[in-house]
Amino acid sequence: MDTVRYLDDDGKPLRDIPLSEEELLAGYRALRRARHFDERALVLQRQGRLGVYPPFRGQEAAQVGVALCLEPSRDWLLPSYRETAAAITFGMPLSKLILSWRADPAGWGAPPEVNMVQFYIPIATQVPQAAGVAHALRLQGKDAVAAVFIGDGGTSEGDFHEGLNFASVFDAPLLVVVQNNGWAISVPTQKQMKVQRIALKAQGYGIPGVTVDGNDLVAVWTVARKAAARARAGEGPTLIEALTYRVAPHTSSDDPGRYRTEDEAEAWKKRDPIDRMRGCLLHLGLWDEEKERALSEELEAEFVAAVEEADKASEPRPWEIVEQVYAEMQPDQQAAWNYLHGGEA
Amino acid sequence: MDTVRYLDDDGKPLRDIPLSEEELLAGYRALRRARHFDERALVLQRQGRLGVYPPFRGQEAAQVGVALCLEPSRDWLLPSYRETAAAITFGMPLSKLILSWRADPAGWGAPPEVNMVQFYIPIATQVPQAAGVAHALRLQGKDAVAAVFIGDGGTSEGDFHEGLNFASVFDAPLLVVVQNNGWAISVPTQKQMKVQRIALKAQGYGIPGVTVDGNDLVAVWTVARKAAARARAGEGPTLIEALTYRVAPHTSSDDPGRYRTEDEAEAWKKRDPIDRMRGCLLHLGLWDEEKERALSEELEAEFVAAVEEADKASEPRPWEIVEQVYAEMQPDQQAAWNYLHGGEA
Amino acid sequence: MIAERGTRIINLVQAVNEALDLALERDPRVVLFGEDVGKMGGVFRASDGLQPKYGDKRVFDTPLAESGIVGFAIGMAMAGLRPVAEIQFAGFLYPALDQILSHLGRMRHRTRGRFTIPLVIRAPYGGGVKTPEQHADSPEAILCHVPGVKVIIPSSPERAKGLLLSAIEDPDPVFFLEAIKLYRGVKAEVPEGYYTLPIGKARVVREGSAATLIAYGGMVEVCQKAAEVAAREGVELEVIDVETLVPLDTPTLVESVAKTGRAVVVYEAMRTGGFGAEIAARLAEEALDYLEAPIVRVAGWDAPYPPFSAVENFYRPDAKRVLEAVRQVLTH
Amino acid sequence: MIAERGTRIINLVQAVNEALDLALERDPRVVLFGEDVGKMGGVFRASDGLQPKYGDKRVFDTPLAESGIVGFAIGMAMAGLRPVAEIQFAGFLYPALDQILSHLGRMRHRTRGRFTIPLVIRAPYGGGVKTPEQHADSPEAILCHVPGVKVIIPSSPERAKGLLLSAIEDPDPVFFLEAIKLYRGVKAEVPEGYYTLPIGKARVVREGSAATLIAYGGMVEVCQKAAEVAAREGVELEVIDVETLVPLDTPTLVESVAKTGRAVVVYEAMRTGGFGAEIAARLAEEALDYLEAPIVRVAGWDAPYPPFSAVENFYRPDAKRVLEAVRQVLTH
């Protein structure tokens, strides 16, 4: 099975690039936006201004490339905790994402015009739900697709299997994106499964499976676009394996030194998706240092504004913990609410 | 993907048969024993002397061919409710099986020399357990394998997937036998999954997958024997898809008229595994009417004796429902036991 | 009883079938699915005739995977439909418990109402009809410990129909468990046409003053039988049908115990950790001053539901055991 | 405390680590596995250092699949080993609930002892350390409603070590839940070497006469704190550590209530259907005559454990809420 690539490790095109110049520039910008968020979020985390944070460094292209094919008020995104980059590109306001990783209620729940379900914590549970979302979109005659993300480790769960089977049986318009980033916390992909290519799992469901260089934005975008077109045409789901690497720790509380050497990460840093995409733009004469500097400034300003916005959120109030349990508050929640509000239970 | 076959629909060998004459005769006898049980069990059921009974008519070869490769005190069998034929061949006393389908405690729990776990009711749960059994046998240095059975419908459950992945990752000495009998109650295999061949699912786990003509005992036996040898050699599990057909209703309470026409079943009856095997023996000059008659008499005598034996089991006593909950009876069970035994709770 | 309507005498599974039919007719967002639900009309015929009537886009068979069914249903509900999913037997809800515990009742809360799950999960439950193992399980206590869901267990055809229609209208996830023993075991008058019944209300189904029997689903008829026997001896028992387990109508229970001073809680699930424990705990908290005798629970024993047909009737509470408990609380 | 042994001051996770080490050393049938258990030594370091010491055949990583882990463990146990499986967080037991409810405690019963499952399933549980969503769940009530299993929740390093060794020796499946909040939150003297503590016994950890506080796991220290505060006001509270939830030591609870006449049950799981309901129900059945006040439950609210860090401490019971309940039962 071949891996779809469009750029070499330095970003030089290996073949004709099926994206316009605007698209290439927009893609690079989306990558940089995601990276900027990730770097700054880690700083916030260390300052105690975020909770546990799962960085995505090195995986930007695998996420951004898919999100770029989606329209937030029409299509749906069901991400795992790892997909903040996809969320950013899909249109989630940065301030909401900051609040989300601050575990602040104000960040949980996308704006009405963004169909992103909250980051999934229990592994693989998003897959059957995504199949259901996609099938419902189709039943309602909407020209929409859903994209669901999962990790290499997540493919071991039963829900991955059940969700893929449902999606395939119902020809649901769904992109199932597996980010094979080499690790599930401390367990390497080779111990997670015997199969060499996760895309091969598609054969068990009678659907197309593609392995794509997940650090090559052009490749991911192109593959995802094709899969989305297929889905919209009623031809069903596609399994996309994006080969990438988790350069950073599993989360801000993880110490990768306990289970892997730095060499592996170093090798992957040389295949950094952003450097490669910049290489591509430079090669095509679409980019220069000036533009890079302007972009950096713009992104920093955007981030600073987002933090300011996030910081404005009012402190969550104790009684919110029993709100929104039901559409209408029921007696037990009302009693708790009264107590938390200062009265007696 | 080819389907492994050794016999044509009439039982004529299509190629060299890798079984000895004794084996062929033993195989036919095992098929007939199973069929005899099934036919007589349905009669018992109609007389109200069994509970709900899941017949296996038409699937004898798929089960017997696997069980013939196993040694009951060394190897392990983890069957679904459908595998009474495998259980018979594996060495379960017929009287126990009668009691088992009578839902009588005396039938639940194989004799110590037969490593058969009780028929599994919740679909697919046996698969991860079988992986664990097989792995434990290996860790203990035993030269043993486990065989687990599941239906086409069962492959949709998460446990099928998780169990296969565990078995493959740990190179567990396991045969995973999927009897693709065309139906999961009222749902045909084509609605259960998109993939044409269940054996293709093996590719998602990096293990061999074989489709075999499940109504051809020679084929099933040969394929299972190879898989067992592979497992014993430490090379890991094999997924075997046995193509067959559920000629009878799903269980004694099912009415297939609600979801399928008789034509389909009729076509499959022409490929009856027992007729084919007899055809093979006749073709090879190993069988005649006299032998057939003698065998029928022998099997009937055996069955009658088994029913007599089963009928001797003493009525289960009420307090048995709280026995064997723990190795040592705990206070709550003791209180219940006292009550059920005639005292007060 | 609903006034001014014709009624017919039908059984509980027919009542469920009618409710499903009416819901599909009324709301185009309603879809019905599960194992053997479409072509076959369900193993108990609850969806009999509905696929031919509404087509296989609205009434369909799914693959054999309960987590898949519930997850799929959650997704469909979030995306704008009103799914009614059938789990073939409540004991086969177990593979779906991750979807149920992790998401079903949490999605509204975690997204502050941005995503909601108006989903009904129906399942037959309970013993008494010689089904093997998990087929006879009563897992309602687990479902009642799931945050953000409602749990309904009707005890008659009339209640089943109206409550199921309420459940389908409800904006939040609802479990709807149907006692297998009652499916064809009880026939009663059921109003024609569309009607709903209130969720969250317990019902006094027989008035009495000596003691209160509290039950739901298949145990209500057992309690009624016990009350009839007791009445012949001049002991008037009050029987309460809990009907909605979550949210529980504690005031109705407390009110009855305030009157009788004695309570027996009856359920067929395994005793320890069963939903009857919650009922007893609420009474011990809110009705203690009225209690003149211990709260006695009559329940399944702390053992698996017997896989052994000949003895299963010693597991499931019957009128005899209920009456023993009544004697206990009366003579205390 | 175990006499005639040296002790060291260690925390709960170290105590668990010691127990695992000793079990592996003593019984060659013991194997240890789960997600990140081998190479990394567990996300909480419970198996730290054990793979290097016992090799990767006895201490190993599994694929990321909880139903697979539990099913695999069941198979290994049936085939002669003594597995100790770790589920990374108790909230991730949910995908394994089918294996747990359908098989774990039923195999011995259904096969009349032919196949048994000597298996320990360990999992960290509970809140208080700002972990997201399911990571903070307390699903013990569900496990206690599983037939044929035992459930242990220790409240100190010393108890954890001895009880875990007992659990591993036990011939039946045992759940062993460890409060995350206590992992590094409490250090205490723990005896050296191999010792076991009895399963099925509740412990009076503080004597008192005014009222009984009943708790387990992470709530024991909360109750002890409350009792200290009350003592300063001259109110002597008795504190009971349930320790083994199943089989429950009802007599010890009844005895205490017989003395104090008042009970407050404390647990951090969602209130409705929590294990505290079972405790209250047993007292309402077996200790009613001693009760001078309602049994009050202090528990998590009927809502998901808050995914929102800033407010999670309003969900998990603390000494203040316990004392309010004490006041309630004392002034009744």
Ligand SMILES: Cc1ncc(C[n+]2csc(CCOP(=O)(O)OP(=O)(O)O)c2C)c(N)n1
């Ligand atoms: C059901 C469940 N089990 C375990 C966990 C704990 N856990 C969180 S992330 C993780 C590893 C996931 O690996 P992978 O799927 O490869 O995703 P990645 O973190 O590499 O993006 C584990 C075991 C969980 N969140 N949910």
Ligand SMILES: Cc1ncc(C[n+]2csc(CCOP(=O)(O)OP(=O)(O)O)c2C)c(N)n1
């Ligand atoms: C977890 C679970 N879900 C549902 C059922 C109900 N059920 C029993 S058999 C069956 C169909 C099984 O089909 P298949 O796996 O193809 O096996 P077959 O009956 O054809 O041998 C169903 C849905 C069950 N026993 N367990």
Ligand SMILES: [Mg+2]
């Ligand atoms: Mg990964």
Ligand SMILES: [Mg+2]
């Ligand atoms: Mg089948």
